[in-house]
Amino acid sequence: MNEIFKTHLEKFIKIDEREFGEILKFFRIQSVPAKQNLLEEGKVCRDYYFVLKGILRLFFLNEKGVEQTTEFAIETWWITDNMAYEHGRPSSFSIQAIEKTAFLSISRENQENLLREFPKMEHYFRLIYQRAYAASQMRMKYFLSYSKEEFYFSFVKSYPEFVQRVPQYLIASYLGFTPEYLSEIRKRQIS
């Protein structure tokens, strides 16, 4: 399972077996069943998660008490409440497994030590954050430029795997509208 992480790292940095072993020591490997929470809104956010197998989602409860999903993470994606993680503060989000999920986790202290000891990991994380930020910048663009209907179809086209693996009401939530409206959109397309 750890091989997934090694293969992923090698896309960004050169790394040998011994080094990888040293790096792994900073992480914990865990596995949770579907529906289980890794982090709960209001609790201090200590860890950053890397998905090895499965899907996680990030969400919060809006004022009506409805869960609002804002991010998914599949294999080789990182996920956390970054603001809370960085400042060691209570989280504004919860994180939950959608499928049975295996993942690595690293605490902020461990991450700091890791980056100090392995400058190539500083390089790696700089690239990871840079890409994550670039992706979220584009997401905001799509969000503002498309109608909800166009937004849904562009999402399906870009991430067909999500539509397979994630229930529709979560996709609707992620895209910022109701499951009822998503159902209506889909009906239009089929006919």
Place this chain on the structure above:
Amino acid sequence: MNEIFKTHLEKFIKIDEREFGEILKFFRIQSVPAKQNLLEEGKVCRDYYFVLKGILRLFFLNEKGVEQTTEFAIETWWITDNMAYEHGRPSSFSIQAIEKTAFLSISRENQENLLREFPKMEHYFRLIYQRAYAASQMRMKYFLSYSKEEFYFSFVKSYPEFVQRVPQYLIASYLGFTPEYLSEIRKRQIS
């Protein structure tokens, strides 16, 4: 003017006068009047911008030909089309000065060389991207949890300086609605 950059850097890394001089060589310093573009949609995005004095905005033309602003940058903020910058591709956005603006710019090749030569700058940029990503994650949360009216008032509260310095129609655009509706919201509040 360069002192602004040095003071900013010192919040993240230790740096002496000689080193700062070396680092500065990777940048160009420029100044543009209000309304001038630094980057135009469709043209290759080569530079990353750091605002010393003034305000920049990032925007694109939607299908109706209306400018949609998605980001502002004031003093000590970085701004670019990150996706295009990273891949050296044509930009999906334009960047324009709102006020007369002085800024530093660095090309991607220069940034790569800078980070290779000064590992502490790799550390600096890792932190910058991490924060930018965390902020955009929270922005998405606000975007999805608030009504347009609440979103406007929370924005005014968090960034009063923007409301002072930026015309209302740009703020409306940034928040994802029309200047007419913003006007209506403001009328409600006053009465």
Place this chain on the structure above:
DNA sequence: CGGTCTCTTGACGGAGTTCAAAGCTAGTGG
């Protein structure tokens, strides 16, 4: 003081929400 850019007003329409109920599907235990 003229002209252009920005902000306000109001009438109307439509995209998307809400609520309630029925139809499906998949997982679970017997």
Place this chain on the structure above:
DNA sequence: CCACTAGCTTTGAACTCCGTCAAGAGACCG
């Protein structure tokens, strides 16, 4: 392997937030 149940998806009707359009009122600049 079937039956039951809980959770997910679909339907439809009423409603509302917000966009569109068009016109007027300020404000700022040369």
